[in-house]
Structures are given as structure tokens and as C-alpha cells.
Amino acid sequence: MKLILAIVQDKDASRLRNEFIESNVRATKLSTTGGFLKSGNTTFIIGIADDRVDEVLSMIKKTSQARQEYVTPPMNLDASSDGSITSPVEVQVGGATVFVLPVEQFHQF
Amino acid sequence: MKLILAIVQDKDASRLRNEFIESNVRATKLSTTGGFLKSGNTTFIIGIADDRVDEVLSMIKKTSQARQEYVTPPMNLDASSDGSITSPVEVQVGGATVFVLPVEQFHQF
Amino acid sequence: MKLILAIVQDKDASRLRNEFIESNVRATKLSTTGGFLKSGNTTFIIGIADDRVDEVLSMIKKTSQARQEYVTPPMNLDASSDGSITSPVEVQVGGATVFVLPVEQFHQF
Numbered sequence: 001m002k003l004i005l006a007i008v009q010d011k012d013a014s015r016l017r018n019e020f021i022e023s024n025v026r027a028t029k030l031s032t033t034g035g036f037l038k039s040g041n042t043t044f045i046i047g048i049a050d051d052r053v054d055e056v057l058s059m060i061k062k063t064s065q066a067r068q069e070y071v072t073p074p075m076n077l078d079a080s081s082d083g084s085i086t087s088p089v090e091v092q093v094g095g096a097t098v099f100v101l102p103v104e105q106f107h108q109f
Numbered sequence: 110m111k112l113i114l115a116i117v118q119d120k121d122a123s124r125l126r127n128e129f130i131e132s133n134v135r136a137t138k139l140s141t142t143g144g145f146l147k148s149g150n151t152t153f154i155i156g157i158a159d160d161r162v163d164e165v166l167s168m169i170k171k172t173s174q175a176r177q178e179y180v181t182p183p184m185n186l187d188a189s190s191d192g193s194i195t196s197p198v199e200v201q202v203g204g205a206t207v208f209v210l211p212v213e214q215f216h217q218f
Numbered sequence: 219m220k221l222i223l224a225i226v227q228d229k230d231a232s233r234l235r236n237e238f239i240e241s242n243v244r245a246t247k248l249s250t251t252g253g254f255l256k257s258g259n260t261t262f263i264i265g266i267a268d269d270r271v272d273e274v275l276s277m278i279k280k281t282s283q284a285r286q287e288y289v290t291p292p293m294n295l296d297a298s299s300d301g302s303i304t305s306p307v308e309v310q311v312g313g314a315t316v317f318v319l320p321v322e323q324f325h326q327f
């Protein structure tokens with residue numbers, strides 16, 4: 001048994017949660033606020049058998065890893081603007097910080 | 110010193126908290142949302158001496174273990190209903206998921 | 219790598235957070251409610267290299283340790299009061315509870 005603590009961006013949390021449900025991984029979601037990652041974060045506490053740790057790490061990486069996305073900024077309404085459509089800009093989103101902790105006892109009552 | 114992480118149903122949290130206070134067990138309550146258990150969950154972080162771990166596990170089990178309760182569903186107002194009083198149904202409530210973690214250092218400042 | 223779990227009073231949390239940012243310590247803030255300490259608490263999860271654990275413990279101690287402060291109670295409007303200005307009283311504020319936990323794996327995706 002291991003305890004995995006995974007801190008992901010809020011925007012990736014529901015997709016990751018669906019992965020956990022699909023794969024019968026028991027996870028509890030804590031509400032957290034920024035720190036490790038720029039925007040709002042969600043922390044998952046996951047209890048998992050030793051032989052499934054790599055599988056869970058893969059799910060976290062797949063849904064939440066840092067990546068580039070193109071975002072179109074809102075149109076510039078400034079007087080000095082020529083009113084032309086703004087171009088999409090590349091921004092980094094996602095990212096996950098993950099701790100795997102040893103567990104001395106695990107109980108379900 | 111051990112760190113006990115206990116995830117219980119919201120409905121059992123205040124009774125468990127009272128047990129902790131009564132027994133001078135220092136616990137911090139995190140707000141969490143579903144996952145391990147069906148309804149809303151509360152997570153407690155408990156710092157405890159090694160020789161009191163079993164005592165804390167007993168408190169959690171006593172207040173929070175899964176059990177059957179009888180609930181009377183709201184009256185059926187459906188047109189197809191005969192308007193009779195609904196019968197109580199058995200539902201499972203409670204349940205606790207508990208991790209005991211090793212601690213390398215413990216400080217109070 | 220260690221995981222430090224630090225529970226401090228809400229009133230000390232933003233100063234501690236600034237210390238972490240200044241020193242490039244990656245911390246995630248959880249919202250928590252009382253227990254270890256009298257008023258509202260904030261829990262930080264901090265991932266840190268082994269050789270910086272003492273430095274982080276010093277930051278927590280410096281910003282959050284229990285201390286005496288003088289507080290002037292609101293004026294007594296009771297009929298039996300002589301209307302004189304109340305005297306400042308000494309109250310204890312702050313205090314931190316800190317766990318240092320071993321980490322088996324640490325990943326950033």
C-alpha cells in the first residue's frame with residue numbers, strides 16, 4: 001500500500017478524477033489554493049496497492065502534464081489599436097507535482 | 110510519533126471530533142469532497158504517539174464504521190402512486206478510510 | 219526529498235507564504251479548520267530537498283511560533299462599568315505543528 005499525493009491544476013482535476021473512477025482507483029479530492037502551480041490547484045489523496053503505483057502515475061501524467069496551448073487573447077479595444085483580430089498566443093497549462101509516501105497501516109472500517 | 114490520515118463521512122465528523130477532544134488527541138480537520146466514500150467527506154490529520162495509535166483507530170471505527178440505517182423515503186407524489194405511506198428502506202452509511210504514516214520529525218513551535 | 223506538513227494559524231499564513239516564495243520553496247496551501255490550534259488554521263504541503271529541511275523549519279518557527287501579544291478588549295458598555303478605558307491584555311497567538319515525512323518517489327510532470 002502506498003499513499004499518492006497528487007497536486008494538479010483545477011482544469012485537469014475532473015478529467016483525472018474520471019480516469020480514477022474508470023480504473024477503480026480510490027481517490028479523495030482536497031480543495032487547495034495555488035503554490036506549486038500557477039493557477040488554482042486540486043490535491044488528490046490516493047490509496048493504492050504497490051503494484052498499481054506506476055499505473056496511477058501514468059494516469060496523472062497523461063491527463064495533467066505541463067503542455068503548450070494556444071489561447072486567443074480578447075480583442076484589443078484600446079484607442080491605439082488598429083482593431084485587427086489578435087493572434088493566438090502559446091501558454092503553458094497543466095503540470096502535476098506528485099509524492100509517493102510509504103504507509104505503515106491501511107484500514108477500512 | 111505517527112501521522113494518521115482519516116477520511117470519514119461528514120455526518121460522522123463532529124462526533125469523531127468530540128471523541129478526539131475528550132481524549133486529548135490533537136486533530137486538524139480538512140474540508141474534502143467525495144471519492145473514497147459516497148457522500149461528502151472530511152479528512153482529519155492526527156499526530157499521535159506510537160502507543161496511542163490503536164486507541165485512535167478504535168475511536169474512528171466506533172464513530173464512523175460502515176453500518177445499515179433505516180431511512181423513510183419522501184412520499185411518492187407520482188400520479189401512478191396509490192398515495193400510501195412509503196416504507197423505511199435500509200441504506201449503508203458511514204465508513205472510514207485510514208492511513209497510518211511514519212513520521213521522521215515532529216515539531217511544535 | 220521530504221514532505222513537510224505545516225499547520226499554522228491563518229493570521230501567520232500569508233507571511234509564511236511570502237517567506238516560501240522569497241526562498242523558492244514550493245508550497246501548496248490547504249484550507250483547514252481548527253483543531254491543533256485555537257483559531258482557524260492553514261496547512262501547507264511542502265516538497266523540499268533533504269538538505270533544506272532545517273531551513274524550512276526555521277522559516278516556520280520564525281513566522282509562526284507561539285508568542286504573547288497585547289490586545290485591547292472593546293470598551294465595557296455594561297451598566298455596572300465605570301466607563302473607563304479597558305487595559306490591554308496579554309493573549310497567546312501563533313503556534314505551528316510540523317510533520318516531516320519520508321518520500322519514496324517525487325515526480326513533476
Ligand code: NI
Binds near residue numbers: 019022
Ligand atoms: Ni481512460
Ligand code: NI
Binds near residue numbers: 128131
Ligand atoms: Ni467518548
Ligand code: NI
Binds near residue numbers: 237240
Ligand atoms: Ni525573508
